[in-house]
Structure formats: structure tokens, C-alpha cells
Amino acid sequence: MGQAVTARRALWDRFCEEHHIPERGVLLFALMPDSTAAVFPYGRDGRPMLQRSAAMEAMVIDTVEALLAATPGDAEGLLYVMHYLSAQDCVVPLYIGKAGRHGRAGTVVSANVMTIRSNAGRFARWGYNYAYHMGDLSAAALPNHAANKLQPKYVRWARRLFHEVPVAAPRPRVEVRFWCTAWGPRSANIWQEFGSCPLAFAEYLLIGVAGLLFPDELLNDEGVSRMVLGEGTCIIEQ
Numbered sequence: 001m002g003q004a005v006t007a008r009r010a011l012w013d014r015f016c017e018e019h020h021i022p023e024r025g026v027l028l029f030a031l032m033p034d035s036t037a038a039v040f041p042y043g044r045d046g047r048p049m050l051q052r053s054a055a056m057e058a059m060v061i062d063t064v065e066a067l068l069a070a071t072p073g074d075a076e077g078l079l080y081v082m083h084y085l086s087a088q089d090c091v092v093p094l095y096i097g098k099a100g101r102h103g104r105a106g107t108v109v110s111a112n113v114m115t116i117r118s119n120a121g122r123f124a125r126w127g128y129n130y131a132y133h134m135g136d137l138s139a140a141a142l143p144n145h146a147a148n149k150l151q152p153k154y155v156r157w158a159r160r161l162f163h164e165v166p167v168a169a170p171r172p173r174v175e176v177r178f179w180c181t182a183w184g185p186r187s188a189n190i191w192q193e194f195g196s197c198p199l200a201f202a203e204y205l206l207i208g209v210a211g212l213l214f215p216d217e218l219l220n221d222e223g224v225s226r227m228v229l230g231e232g233t234c235i236i237e238q
Helices: 003-018 054-069 133-141 152-161 199-213
Strands: 039-042 047-050 077-085 091-100 177-183
Touching: 003 199, 047 133, 054 077, 054 177, 077 199, 091 152, 091 199, 133 152
Parallel strands: none
Antiparallel strands: 039 047, 077 091, 077 177
16 A cells, blocks of 8 residues: 555545544445345335435434534534445445435525435435435435436445345445534534645545546546546446
8 A cells, every 4th residue: 555545545534533434324225134225115206215214304403403403614514425334344435415404595494405304305414305316316225206406426326335226125245334514613623734624625625536546436426537437337346
């Protein structure tokens, strides 16, 4: 391992340790007894949907409510990491993102985080509606979704996360986990020498470092350089 890689790995490991990601991360998907992903009917058309785990929902609700209870200057939004743990309990990132506290107008609470307990469709970007992570991932991983709802980004997600798609009961390749935190000026970013930084810049830094360390695992499209993968290629291994 070269000196540059060692330095980047130290940054990543320190960030994960300071935010207790290995310990605090929870299952993203609800699972059936046979370890396939739980699926339920959603919406007026009863389309099949991958179900979020109860622990993941509780983490998002608790974090969003803490975010909205804080003054805007102390909590700007939500930072989250979809990941799995290696055999050495290293956090291997799959996707890094954010959900801002405010909408585009900059003054009102974003529809993504307001009334979070009843906001199943948006749910801090992890909602069941189309154009949100769980909705679009379900369209790629499960049958009986309209063809025009199939997004290439989420086809890549589905092929990476599950053994076979689309199927009625997809089986995750790894134990897909989720972590999030409310982000503010006192939050420890990955480049601590830089000092406090806004949520958008913290996300950018985190994606940049993770993309260099885990180019074959990270599913982010922006902020990383990656080799073009062949159709159907899947990198994650058990």
C-alpha cells in the first residue's frame, strides 16, 4: 500500500471511527427469514416495493427530528452512507449522500424531511416514491414496474446489491447497512485540518476520498472517477 493510499485510508478510518459508523450502522432492507429482501405492495397500483428496515426508519426519524429541533445554524441537513462491513469490520461505502434541511427557496423546511414520521414517499431521499432511492431501486430490482420508471443509475445499484434482478424476492449480495447523522458546523468532517465546512462540501470531500479508496464499490456518479464497467458487471463479493 503506497504512502498516498495509506494517508487516505487513515482519513477514511478516522472519520468512520469518530462517527461510530461500524457500531451505529443498521440494516437498510427489511429481510425475510430466508435472508431475501422483504417486499410489500405500495401506492394505488400496489406496485412491489423493497421495504426499509424498522431500524433504518427509526434512525432517520430520530436524526431528522433532532435536526429540525436544532437551530438552523447548528444543523444544516442529513449526511448518510449506505455501506457494508468487510471481514475486518472496515466500512466499505456503497453510496454517500445528503438531504438538506431547507428547500430550494432556502427558508422553508424541505419536503424531503418535513413530517418525517408520515413521509414514506420521500423520507429524507430514501422514500418509496419514484425519483427517490427506494422507489427507483425497487423499479430496477423487482418485476411489475413500468418500463419508463427504469433508471440506468438504479439498474446499476440493483445489479451491485442483489444476486439476481429483477426477481420477486431479491437476495442481497452483502449485508447492506445504513448510517446517517445531522450535520452542522461542529461536525467532524473527513479533512479535519480544513476545519468546519458546509454539508455540501463535507459530502463532496467524503465522496472524493471514498471514490479513490473504493472505486469498484462506490455507486456515486458524481465526484468520483471510475472505469466504465461492462454490462452486467458486478464487483462486490461475499
